[in-house]
Amino acid sequence: MLITLAGTLALVGAVSAAYYFAMRPVTLRIAVGPPNSDDVKVVQTLTQSFAHGYVRLRPVQTEGATASAQALADGKTDLAIIRGDLDVPKNAQAVATLRKNVAVLWVPPAAKAKKPAPKITKIQQLAGRRIGVVGRTPANVNLLKVILRQYGVDASKLEIVQFPANEAAEAIRNQKADAYLAAGPVNSKITSDAINASTRDGASPTFLAIDAAAAIAQNYPAYEASEIPAGAFGGSPARPDDEVKTISFSHHIVARKGLSEATVSTFTRQLFAVRQTLLSEFPLAAKIETPDTDKDAAIPVHPGAAAYVDGEEKTFLDRYSDYIWFGLMGLSLLGSIGAWFASYLKKDERSNNSSLRERLFDMLALARHSDSADELDQMQAEADQILRETLNSFEQGAIEQGALTAFNIALEQFHNAVADRKALLTSMPQNLQRAGVQLRASGA
Structure with missing residues (x-):
C-alpha cells in the first residue's frame, strides 16, 4: 500500500x-x-x-x-x-x-x-x-x-x-x-x-x-x-x-x-x-x-x-500521452522492483517465522506425551513468545494473512493439547505420574 x-x-x-x-x-x-x-x-x-x-x-x-x-x-x-x-x-x-x-x-x-x-x-x-x-x-x-x-x-x-x-x-x-x-x-x-x-x-x-x-x-x-x-x-x-x-x-x-x-x-x-x-x-x-x-x-x-x-x-x-504512458510503465516497474526488494529484505524474517512454526508443531507433539506440568508450562511460555514474534512479523509485512491463519490453527491445537494433557495429569495419582517420568527417563 x-x-x-x-x-x-x-x-x-x-x-x-x-x-x-x-x-x-x-x-x-x-x-x-x-x-x-x-x-x-x-x-x-x-x-x-x-x-x-x-x-x-x-x-x-x-x-x-x-x-x-x-x-x-x-x-x-x-x-x-x-x-x-x-x-x-x-x-x-x-x-x-x-x-x-x-x-x-x-x-x-x-x-x-x-x-x-x-x-x-x-x-x-x-x-x-x-x-x-x-x-x-x-x-x-x-x-x-x-x-x-x-x-x-x-x-x-x-x-x-x-x-x-x-x-x-x-x-x-x-x-x-x-x-x-x-x-x-x-x-x-x-x-x-x-x-x-x-x-x-x-x-x-x-x-x-x-x-x-x-x-x-x-x-x-x-x-x-x-x-x-x-x-x-x-x-x-x-x-x-x-x-x-x-x-x-x-x-x-x-x-x-x-x-x-x-x-x-x-x-x-x-x-x-x-x-x-x-x-x-x-x-x-x-x-x-x-x-x-x-x-x-x-x-x-x-x-x-x-x-x-x-x-x-x-x-x-x-503531446505528452507517450511520456505519461511510459511514466506509468516506469512506475509500475519501480513498484514491482520495490516489492521484490522489500520481499527480499524480509526473507530472513519469513525463514525465522517458518522455523518458529515448525518448533510449535514439535511442541504440539511433545505436549501430548508430557508427564510434567512444569514442562507444559515452559512450552506454553515458549509458545507465547513465538506468538509475539509471529504477530510482529505480520505487522511488518513479512508474512501474509494466510500464513497467520495457519499459525493460529496450530497455536490453538497446541493450547488444546496442553490443556488436555494438564487435565489428564491432574486426574492421575502422584505415584503414577512419578513412575511414568522415571520410566521415560530410564528408556532415554
Whole structure:
C-alpha cells in the first residue's frame, strides 16, 4: 500500500509538473525594422494583444528586413519579419504572410514651364533617365534592377537616386527624377502620398505596366504576377484609371527552425485570433494571411504553423500521452522492483517465522506425551513468545494473512493439547505420574 501510494503521488506530481512547464507563458523575441515603420507598429500592437496569452512577444528593433533576417540566422531572435525577395536565412521557416507588396512604377506629368521631353510610356524608355526610388532600403533598388533586367535595360545606363520615405513627396514635387518606384501594400499611405505629389494641374501620373510579370515570377520565385486595381490610390480622376499589371512580393513572419512546434502552433493561433480585433485600430493587420504549406513553397512552412493551418494542433494529452504512458510503465516497474526488494529484505524474517512454526508443531507433539506440568508450562511460555514474534512479523509485512491463519490453527491445537494433557495429569495419582517420568527417563 505504501509503495502504491508513493507511486500514485509521484505520478500526480510528475503530471502536474509537466502541465505547469508545458502551459507556462513563453516569450518569443521577434526582430523587426526599420524603426517607426508599419511593421514595427504591427508588432507593437501584437505585443500588447499577446500580453496575457500563452505566447508573448518581445520586439527587437533592427535597421530593416536584412538586419532582421541576420538576427534570426545568428540565433539572436526566435521570430523575424523579413522580405521574401531578399536572402532568406537557412534556419527560417514561414509562420504567416504579414502582407503582400506591389511594385509601382510611374511617371509624373511634365511641368508646363519646362521643355517637354519625350513622354515615357514603357519601361524600355527609362534608359538614360533618372529614376527615384522611395525608401532607403537597398532591396527596393534590387527590385528595380530585376524589372529593368527583364526588359533589357542596363541599370548602369541610368541614374538611380533614393529618397527617404518621409522626404519622397517633397522630392517628387521638386521634380528630382523622371520616374519613380515605390514598393508596399496597395493601401500604403507612403505610396499614395508619393503618387498624389506627382499630380500637377489636375493631370495624373502615367503608370508603367510590368507586362512581363509572369516571366519575372518564373525566373525569381520570390515574386508573383499581380495587378494594381483601378482607383487603388484614389483621386479624381481615379489613379490609376485602369488595372495595371505588376509584380508583388511578401513580408513574412518566420520562425527559427527547431523552435517548439507547440509554441509556434499556439503563436499562429493567437495571431489569427486577434487579427479581426485589430482591424479598427490597425487596418494593416487585415493583410495577415496563412503561410503557403506546399512542399515547393519558396519558404518552407514551420511544422507548428502547418499544424494550425491543417487543423492538426496537438492538445496537451496528445503531446505528452507517450511520456505519461511510459511514466506509468516506469512506475509500475519501480513498484514491482520495490516489492521484490522489500520481499527480499524480509526473507530472513519469513525463514525465522517458518522455523518458529515448525518448533510449535514439535511442541504440539511433545505436549501430548508430557508427564510434567512444569514442562507444559515452559512450552506454553515458549509458545507465547513465538506468538509475539509471529504477530510482529505480520505487522511488518513479512508474512501474509494466510500464513497467520495457519499459525493460529496450530497455536490453538497446541493450547488444546496442553490443556488436555494438564487435565489428564491432574486426574492421575502422584505415584503414577512419578513412575511414568522415571520410566521415560530410564528408556532415554
